[in-house]
Amino acid sequence: MKHLSEIVEAARARGRKRLAVAYGQDSHTIEAVYDAYKDGLVEATLFGDKEIIEKTCAELGIDASIFTIVDEKNPAKAVSAAVKATAADEADVLMKGLVSTDVYMRGIIKEGLLPPKGTLSHVSVFEWAGYHKLLLASDIAVLPLPDLKTKQILIKYLAQVANTLEIDTPKVACIAAMELVNPNMPAMAEAAILSKMGDRGQLGKVIVDGPLSIDLALYPEVVEHKKFKGSAVAGDADCLLFPNLESGNVFFKSVSHIGGGELAAMVVGATKPCVLTSRGDSALSKKYSIALACLSAK
Numbered sequence: 370m371k372h373l374s375e376i377v378e379a380a381r382a383r384g385r386k387r388l389a390v391a392y393g394q395d396s397h398t399i400e401a402v403y404d405a406y407k408d409g410l411v412e413a414t415l416f417g418d419k420e421i422i423e424k425t426c427a428e429l430g431i432d433a434s435i436f437t438i439v440d441e442k443n444p445a446k447a448v449s450a451a452v453k454a455t456a457a458d459e460a461d462v463l464m465k466g467l468v469s470t471d472v473y474m475r476g477i478i479k480e481g482l483l484p485p486k487g488t489l490s491h492v493s494v495f496e497w498a499g500y501h502k503l504l505l506a507s508d509i510a511v512l513p514l515p516d517l518k519t520k521q522i523l524i525k526y527l528a529q530v531a532n533t534l535e536i537d538t539p540k541v542a543c544i545a546a547m548e549l550v551n552p553n554m555p556a557m558a559e560a561a562i563l564s565k566m567g568d569r570g571q572l573g574k575v576i577v578d579g580p581l582s583i584d585l586a587l588y589p590e591v592v593e594h595k596k597f598k599g600s601a602v603a604g605d606a607d608c609l610l611f612p613n614l615e616s617g618n619v620f621f622k623s624v625s626h627i628g629g630g631e632l633a634a635m636v637v638g639a640t641k642p643c644v645l646t647s648r649g650d651s652a653l654s655k656k657y658s659i660a661l662a663c664l665s666a667k
Contacts, residue, residue, distance in 0.1 A: 370503060370534045373496045373631055373657045380663040381409045386461040388413040388659065391451035391473060392444045393466035394421045395648075396429060401655030402464070403431050408656070410663050416451040417466060418442045444468045448476035455641050456481035462662045464644035464655075470510055473645065474636075482639040488522050489638040490515075491645055492530045493621060494661060497630025500587060505531055505539070505608040509617035510645060511636065517559045520610060521572060524563065526637040527608040528575050533665050541567070542586035542606035543579025544616065548597065550580060556612035563610075578602035583609070583620070625650065633657035635665070642666050 370376060380386075390402060394417035405411045415422055419440035426433035441447040448468055455463040463482070465473045474489065483489060491510040494503055507523050508515060515523060524541055531539035543560035550561045560579030567577025578600045584591045589604035597603055611617035624630040625647075632654050636643035642662035646655050 370536075373494065373503070373633055373660075376494075376534070376633060376657060376664055377408060377410070377660040380660040383664065385409060385412050386663040386666050387411070387459070388462050388464055388663075389451040389455050389460035390415045390417075390464045390466050391448040391476065392417045392468045393464065394418055394425060395467040396425055397648075397650070397652045397655060398464070398466045399425050399431065400429055400652040401659060402436070403429070404652065404656045405659040405663075406435060408660075410660055411462070413437070414439060414451075414454070414460065415466075416441055416447040416454075445472055445476070448472055449480055452476040452480035452482055460641070461666045462642050462644065462659070463639075464659065464662070465646065467648060470645065474511065477636065477639055477643060482641060482643065484638075484640055487638050488519060489636055490523055490526050491634065492526055492637050493632050493634040494530070494534070494657075495624050495630050495632045497624050497628045499624075499628055499630075502607070503534060504587075504606070505534075506617060506620060507608070507610060508614060509611065509621040510614070510634070510647075513614045515613075517562060520559060520563060521566070522638075523610055524567075524572050524575060524577065524608075527610065528573055530637065530661075530665070531607055533661075536607050538574050538576060539607040540602040540605060541575050541577045541608040541610055542581045542583075542602050543577065543610045543612075544583050544586060545580030545612060547582050548580055548585055548595075556580065559612075576601050579610070581606075622647070625654065631657060633661035635662045
């Protein structure tokens with residue numbers, strides 16, 4: 370797939386999924402859910418303050434009766450109720466509304482969507498004019514500082530989402546400040562280890578290279594200028610593995626706000642797909658995220 374709109378088309382072809390929205394009462398979330406409903410992606414249940422939900426729908430010109438509304442004015446309790454419903458198989462997909470990420474993630478962990486000894490992470494899919502195809506990235510919202518073992522899991526998650534987007538053998542760039550291996554900088558050393566593990570088939574059907582600076586990972590002209598040879602990833606990465614949340618989150622917001630890009634994003638590693646976008650993301654990005662989660666749902 371080359372465009373986020375293709376995710377919507379593929380998800381629509383699979384039929385409507387049941388969506389539970391945790392504290393879904395803000396205009397961006399309701400607009401996104403309504404658009405997903407119109408596009409044939411979901412039937413939605415909104416957990417939140419019923420009065421505010423109905424008022425917001427009225428302001429948007431949306432008939433609130435198309436949603437099932439579960440009245441819960443407390444944000445944490447609304448999250449808990451939405452997660453419990455999803456864990457009980459009353460919904461196929463969970464979505465974050467107007468709550469902070471930490472409240473949302475605590476609900477996922479506490480209410481039964483995290484498998485035993487499981488690892489939750491976050492994968493985003495970007496489309497913007499500065500790159501020639503869809504680009505996946507992790508982790509930009511959940512894990513502050515993944516260690517080497519966790520990065521192996523993140524590569525597996527990136528590959529799973531890439532496969533959903535019909536990328537058979539994703540090219541994964543392990544991002545660092547530069548492409549040189551400096552043993553005093555953990556991100557560079559771990560990237561080199563992951564690259565060798567990829568060469569030996571230890572990370573599945575992926576091509577992994579690193580450390581790579583982000584410009585080297587994305588742009589062929591930088592590869593040519595630096596005379597960087599022998600990499601099947603440099604200049605054409607499908608996936609970016611960031612060394613920490615700070616670097617990933619800066620990239621996330623730079624693409625979406627400064628670069629004018631759109632995105633789809635979700636939590637991976639849970640028993641059901643969980644939409645997780647920033648409260649400042651556009652309604653369109655939230656709809657794309659719903660579509661990605663629906664496409665990933667069993």
